[in-house]
Amino acid sequence: MSTGNMNLTLKVWRQKNNNAKGALVDYKLADISPDMSFLEMFDVLNEQLINKGEEPVVFDHDCREGICGMCSMFINGRPHGPKDLVTTCQLHMRSFKDGDTIVVEPWRAAAFPVVKDLTVDRSAFDRVIAAGGFISVNTGNAQDANNLPIPKMQADAAFEAAACIGCGACVATCKNASAMLFVSAKISQLALLPQGQPERYRRVQSMVAQMDAEGFGNCTNTGACEAECPKGISLENIARMNRDFASAKFISEETV
């Protein structure tokens, strides 16, 4: 690992398990390269902790390419740190200055209980998806791609919604810990396409009901989620979800 010239003070949330009381712990780091990613900086910290015989900091990560949605640090009061449209793993130390103090906390929401240190349990999202974030199709030969004409704008909008990696930054930054941006993106990616139509109004009701059951807060339209989303998911999706929900409840004759 390359060395560099940055000296940093980290204040990291340490918590043994979900029942334990956590606290911010100070760590001094020297010779950090500005070319490191934020997670590589944590790797350096952890190697030092292991060498000293201390418990390393537990944090979620997987692909480190900004596409899997596993990394989840709340850095200096913002999810995924100070840069727009990047995940923590794609954040580099050049975005900080020598001598900086960096506060790192886990996502904080009742629906995302802390597992250990900076790792939270985001399986609430999985249960929301399982409640209806799919289409039911019979198996068989794939039909020709152009059998279902989809307007370009519609396809693009669906694709933009589908860019959501389910990292939970929207919940983390929302003052109400609301999951509306995530849920609306997962509803929209199907609601915008013909394949999603048969279950469209059933889906929105089931997924919203599961979202509520998980204990996420309620949206107050501050727009913080959209501003912090590493994939730029738009608030338009929330409006679409609300429209579909109203249609499902007040117009559709099908009950769930």
Next chain:
Amino acid sequence: MSGFGNAFSSSIGKKFIMGITGLFLILFLIVHCGINALIFISDGGLTFNVGAHFMATNWIIRAGEIVLFIGLLAHIFQALRLTLQNQKARPVKYAVNDGKANSKWYSRSMGLLGTLLLIFLVVHLKDFWVVSRFTGIPTVDANGHEDLYAVMKEKFQDPVRVAVYILAMFSLCYHLLHGFASAFQTLGWNHSKYNGIIKGAGVWYSVIISILFAAMPIAVYFGLIQ
């Protein structure tokens, strides 16, 4: 599950109630502000008193007043419920939370602004509504109408009251700046062709209504209208 199921008890349903009652209160403010602005005619309150007399005696308006109170209470009650739920959704707060990096302060302070408005509303209802409906307006004007204008002139001689009213209108302005466009978003009216119009109308509405309301105690206090 019955026909409407949890239409209004779900998170989105509760938001619908906030949005619908909010838009209703926005419409009410136009009527309220429009009639009050009759004082700027500066005719000793004669025209204003005609308006006030109509509002106090017309049965449709009186019925509307009941709906208004129901709407207002629903807005307040729902806001309290949502706020309590939202606090429960994040039991452990962040040590550092940089809210200004991603949202406007007033969009994050609707509860505080709303509470200030509620306190103001108690003062305001006591000042005028209680007087005109219950304790009675003491004098009549040249047309024989109850002289609510005289009550207004008397109340706004008190600089503290004038200051309270002006501060309340700042709260109102910021509450509306977020609330106006937010209600449309909640009700699903987000459309690339109309978003600009909604946002613009929201800003103009909030600023004009608040300035007009704030101008009333100022104009009376400084004797700018007769």
